[in-house]
Amino acid sequence: MRLITFVAQGRQRVGALLDEDTTVVDLTAAAPDRPEFGSMLALIESGPAGLVRAAELVAARPTTALVDPKAVRWCAPLPRPPRVRDCALFTEHLAVALREMARRQAAAADDPDAAFDQLIASGRFTLHPLFAERVLYYNVDPLAISGPDDTIAPPEDATELDYELEIAAVVGRDGRDIAPDDADGYVFGYTICNDWSARDLQLKLMQTGVGAGASKDFSTTLGPCLVTADEVPDPYALAMRARVNGEQFSLGSTASMTHTFAEAIAQFSRIGGVYAGEVIASGTVASGTGFDAGRHLKPGDIVELEIDGIGTLRNQVSL
Template sequence: MKLFTFKAPSSSGNGVHVGALDATGSTAVSFTRASRGDARFASMLALVRAGSAILDEAQSILDSHPADAAYDLAEVTLLAPLPDPPRFRDCSLFIEHLAPAFLGMARTLAAAAEDPDAEYERLVATGDFGRPAVFAERVIYYNADHLSVSGPGDEIVAPPDTHHVDYELEIAAVVGTTGRNLTAADAGAAIFGYTIFNDWSCRDLQTEVMASRLGPARGKDFDGANTVGPWIVTADELGDPYQLKMSARVNGETWSDGSSASIEHTFEDAVAYLSRGRTIHAGELLGSGTVLSGSPIEIGKRLKDGDEVELEVEGIGVLRNRLRLSR
C-alpha cells in the first residue's frame, strides 16, 4: 500500500486523515473516516504502532470502503506522511557520496579566499576533507530534528544566515517494531515501509561547524529541514529496496541520477546496529544518506531562490518542493 496523511477538501470539513491510494491510483481512501473513530487510524504514527496486523484491516477498508471515505487525489492536500516521528536519524548507508561532497565543501570554504584554487589545494592537503575509513566500517549517523519535518508541496524557507542550500536525495525507512538487540535477520521484518527523504543542507553553515568534528549541527537544522513524502510505501509492496533508480530534477532539468544498488550498509544493518544494547521504537525514521551525485555540491551546481526540486525514487514516487532563499 501507499499510505499517506492528507487534508480533505474544505467542502468536506478540511480534517486531517490517514489513508491510502486505491487500485486506480487516483482516489485517496480515508481510513480515519472509514473506521469511524478507530484510534489506530487517527494518525500515521498510531497506525505504524498498531503493528503489521493492521495492514490487513487497512487493505479490507481499501477494498470495500464507504463512499464518504473516498476523495479525488487531485483535490486533497498531501502532508508529510509521518509528521511526528518519535526519533529521526540520518545514517550514512550510501558512502560514495561523501568523498566528492567533502571536496565540494572544501571548494565552498576556499571560495572567499584571495586565491581560491590555492586555498582549495591547501585545505585538501590538510587531510580534513577526505572520507574517514570509519564510514565503511560501521553505520555512522546523526540525530536529525524530528520536530522539523516538512512534506510534499511545502515551501522550504532557508534561514537568513545561509546563502547556500542543497538538496540531498535519500530514501528513509520507517521502523515498524519497538525492540532491542535485533539481529540483521530480524531487522527486515522490523521495517514498516519506505519514503523519499530530502535532507536540506546549508552548506556554508555546515562547512563552518563541521570543523568542530561534532557533526553538521546548524548546517542541517532549521524549520522544515527534513522533507519526507509523498507517502510511505509498505515494505511488502515495494519489494527489493536496493534496486531502485533515484533521480533529482531542478526546474525540470535532471541534476542527479543514482541507484539504491550502490548502498554500502543496508537498512537492516542500521536497525541491528541501532538496536544493539538500545531500544529502537516503532515510528522512527532512518535516512539512508545521499546517493552518489545526489546533491549539487558534488556536481558543481547551486540552487537559487525559487527553484523547484523534485526527488524521484522508483517504486515510491516524486517528492516536490520549492526553495526560498533570503535575499
C-alpha cells in the first residue's frame, strides 16, 4: 500500500492511495472505531493485523471514504516519529562533500591552494575508515519534521539553503539483538527524505568540531507517502533524482549504498533497540545536493526529490 497522512475537516487522517495516486481511501473515516487508523504511528504499531484491516478497506473502496488527494493538505506520512536517525549508508557523497567544505573554508585564505592542502593534511576533511566499517549516524530533531509542499525557510543568520536527496526506511516493530538475516523483516516501508542544510551556517559550526547543530535541525522533510515494504521488491535498485524549478540537478541510485538498512537495523538493535515508527534515513546519495554541484538555491525555488516507486517530494524555498 501507498499510505499518506493528510488533513481533512480539521484533523489529521490516515489514507491509502489508489488508482495511480488519483484517489485516497480515508481509512480514519472508513473505520472511525478502529484505533489503528487514528494516526500513521498507530497503524504501524498495530502490526500485521492493522495492515490486513487496511487492505480490506482498500479492497472495499467505501464510497463515503473516497477523497480527492488534490482537495486535501498532505502532511509528512509520519508527522511526529518517535526517533529519526540520519545515517551514512552512502559514503561516496561524504568523501566529496568533505573536500568541498575544505575548499570553501580555504577560499578566504591569502593562498587558498596552500590552505586547502593544510586542511586536507589535518585529516579533518578526509573520510574516516570507520564509515566503511559500521553505520554512523546523527540524531535528527523529530519535532522539526515537515511534509510535502511545505515552504522551507533557513534558520536565523543563515541564507544558503540546500537540499539533500535521501531515502528512508521506517521500522515496523520493536526489536533488540536482531540477527542481520532477520533485519529486513523489521522494515515497515520506505519514504523520501530531504535533509535540508543551511550551508553557510554549517561551515561555520563545523569549524568548532561539535557538529552541524542548528544548520541541520530546522527542518527535515518526509513524503510524499509511505510505501509498504511488500511494494518495493528491491530497495537497492531505485533511481533517485533531484530537480530545481524543473531542471535536474542530481541523479543517483540506491544501488550505490555502502551499507543497507538491514545492517543499520541490526546494529542499532544491539544498542538500545529499535522501535516501531522510528525513521532511518540513508544519508545523501552521491551528487545528491546542490552543494556537490556548486549550485545554490534561491528564494522561491521549487525543489523536487523523486525516487522510483515512491513518488516526488516537492517543497518551495521561502521568499
